[in-house]
Amino acid sequence: MHLLLLLLEPLLKIAVVIGGLMTAAAYLVLVERWMAAWMQDRLGPNRVGIPLTKIRLFGLGQPIADGVKFLCKAEFTQEHVDKALFLLAPLIMFITAMAAFAVVPFGSVIPPDIFPASWGIKEPIRLMVAPGLDVGIIYMFALGSIAVYGVVLGGWASNNKYSFLGGLRSSAQLVSYELPLGLGIVGVLLASGSLRLDAIIGEQARTGVWNILTQPLGFLVFCVASFAEAARLPFDLPEAEQELVGGYHTEYLGIKLMMYLVAEFLHMVTAAFLLVILFLGGWHLWGLTGAGEVVTWPIALLRVIVLLAKVMGMILFFMLCRWSWPRFRYDQLMDIAWKVMIPLGLVNLIVVATCNEFGMPLARWMGVSAEWAMMAAGWFALLASWLVVSLLDPTAGGNRPRHLRPAEAIPADWEAQS
Amino acid sequence: MTANDPNTRQNPHDLPPTGESAAKGPAAAGKKIAWVREPExxxxxxxxxxxxxxxxxxxxxxxxxxxxxxxxxxxxxxxxDPLIYRGVHRLNRDAQGRVKCVACFLCATACPAHCIDIVPAESPWPDRQKYPQSFTIDELRCIFCGMCEEACPVQAIELTSLYDLSGKSREEMVFDKAKLLSVFDQTKDAEPMTKGTGTFFGLPVSNEGTPGPAEK
Incomplete structure (x- = not known):
């Protein structure tokens, strides 16, 4: 009986995660279209409801209609593509995007006492697919790096110059932003002392201080980098539909295109989960969810709700950002990665490491608690480095040599001369 | 043209500006370039x-x-404002219910999309020489620019405010004279004819009497 449960538990979790993610991805597309429409003073999709009736349900049938449309498309493979790689690329992208969720906690734990005693469950059930994986976040980053292959291979296998350009730009962007992404989390790993995402949440819940409060600079770097990794505006250079006809997936259609699109959405969901888990306290909310491992079932439910609400808030922020700022130029994109975000990430790392090493004696000497000292150091580092970046402004006019920038190159009496 | 001319340099990153080119700027090359300052x-x-x-x-x-x-x-x-909207065309009728068009071809000539086709015939009425035996507009070719309306000397063709123009075939979308006149019947109350007066080959025309050149 116990062995059967042991097998059933991960299978059930996988079913819930895959089903939940696919449904969430479909409905997030609808949410994104609504958000886009509302921000442009339109109403958005609101017609598709229950088929063959006049019931509209605010357009909630739209994702199902879209999915059916994708599935019913003719499965056509162009003559000029590299067939094996053409098929492999979206699969890589989709599988890595899904597999990354194996180590993402969807809540805290299910207490064992809500099951009948005859089931023999003694341990609390952790709400993640692979709770025993100690390398959690490294596993996620490894999969995220493999996802770049999906983009590059898709662009290459399509044998089309637009796709190729899209793949090229995308690979450079994704590889560049891996660095600030990594630097952003190193501070969190130092502070919490674990690679496991549930342990990172547990540490934030135990101290009651979310990592965004002590490492605002790390949050900034990680947030910008995860926007770029998920290829969301203002960093959506891989697709840049106005310039590249859709980028690396120009040649794709039907179910293969759907895999790409779903994977892109899942990247955004992953980024939102990571931001919430690493920096925004995961399932923790002061005075509401408690902090310990031993919970009653209402608290367990509350933790799931709090976590998912935070993730939804982050996703809405992603969608809001999409329409708030124009896309960066390619050289600006690279400048932001190499000249701004990587140095800022290093500054954050140094500050966190110093606080970890010397924070306690320093705090005792100053007469405040260690958390307050870390928060003060973190916010000071944010303000100071932001000020330095603003003063130096490494991204301005970066595509021209300094002596040809307008201020220097234009003679004072240019109007008279021309 | 010097090596430091910013317009001819291969790689400007490699070449620092000399004092001369920095002082004279791009205008030194003798080109008329209007520089736009980026806002600081x-x-x-x-x-x-x-x-x-x-x-x-x-x-x-x-x-x-x-x-x-x-x-x-x-x-x-x-x-x-329905009177200035450029929707489906109509052919106006005069007080006796006859088509006002005098088949002068000004609208067909003015049309940039060449969507108006007129077959003229000798007028059965004494007040004008010609009238359109057939008058067809290909609504699918039309770009709704309104130049036919402006060209017409007798206010016979006008654009209405009907905008939801649709049909099931291309043939259906070629409107003939009867159809265009029926559009007039449909819209004449909501959108009265333009009370314009003008001249046609030097002769005064108005909306009231049937205009056009006098009979010889």
Missing amino acids: LGMAGRSYLMLFLQGLRTTLRHLLSRKTTVQSPEQRHVVP
Whole structure:
């Protein structure tokens, strides 16, 4: 009986995660279209409801209609593509995007006492697919790096110059932003002392201080980098539909295109989960969810709700950002990665490491608690480095040599001369 | 043309400016170039903070604003001024119910899309020489520019405010004289004919009597 449960538990979790993610991805597309429409003073999709009736349900049938449309498309493979790689690329992208969720906690734990005693469950059930994986976040980053292959291979296998350009730009962007992404989390790993995402949440819940409060600079770097990794505006250079006809997936259609699109959405969901888990306290909310491992079932439910609400808030922020700022130029994109975000990430790392090493004696000497000292150091580092970046402004006019920038190159009496 | 000319340099990164070219600037090459100064960013612009907040404020304001969508089949778009709207054409009738057109071909000549086809015939009425035996407009070719309406000396062709033009075949969308006259019958109450007066080959025309050159 116990062995059967042991097998059933991960299978059930996988079913819930895959089903939940696919449904969430479909409905997030609808949410994104609504958000886009509302921000442009339109109403958005609101017609598709229950088929063959006049019931509209605010357009909630739209994702199902879209999915059916994708599935019913003719499965056509162009003559000029590299067939094996053409098929492999979206699969890589989709599988890595899904597999990354194996180590993402969807809540805290299910207490064992809500099951009948005859089931023999003694341990609390952790709400993640692979709770025993100690390398959690490294596993996620490894999969995220493999996802770049999906983009590059898709662009290459399509044998089309637009796709190729899209793949090229995308690979450079994704590889560049891996660095600030990594630097952003190193501070969190130092502070919490674990690679496991549930342990990172547990540490934030135990101290009651979310990592965004002590490492605002790390949050900034990680947030910008995860926007770029998920290829969301203002960093959506891989697709840049106005310039590249859709980028690396120009040649794709039907179910293969759907895999790409779903994977892109899942990247955004992953980024939102990571931001919430690493920096925004995961399932923790002061005075509401408690902090310990031993919970009653209402608290367990509350933790799931709090976590998912935070993730939804982050996703809405992603969608809001999409329409708030124009896309960066390619050289600006690279400048932001190499000249701004990587140095800022290093500054954050140094500050966190110093606080970890010397924070306690320093705090005792100053007469405040260690958390307050870390928060003060973190916010000071944010303000100071932001000020330095603003003063130096490494991204301005970066595509021209300094002596040809307008201020220097234009003679004072240019109007008279021309 | 020197090696330092900014317009001919291969790689400007490699070549620092000499004092001469920096002083004279691009105009030294003898080219008439109008330089546009990029606005200098202040601290607020360089820190991206104000731009960040401005972007968010704009989208958030629109997120909550009143929506302008017209839910088309149930709600109808209200044309603000039907008399100046450029929708489906109509052929106007005069007081006796005859077609006003004198088959002068001015509209067909003015039409940039060449969608008007007129077959003239000798007029059965004494007040004009010609009338259109057939008058067809290919509504699919039409670009709704309104130049036919402007060219017409007798206010016989006008654009109405009917905008939801649709059909099931291309043939159906070629409107003949009867159809164009029926559009007039349909819209004449809501959109009265233009009370314009003008001249046609030096002769005064008005909306009241049937205009046109006098009979020989």
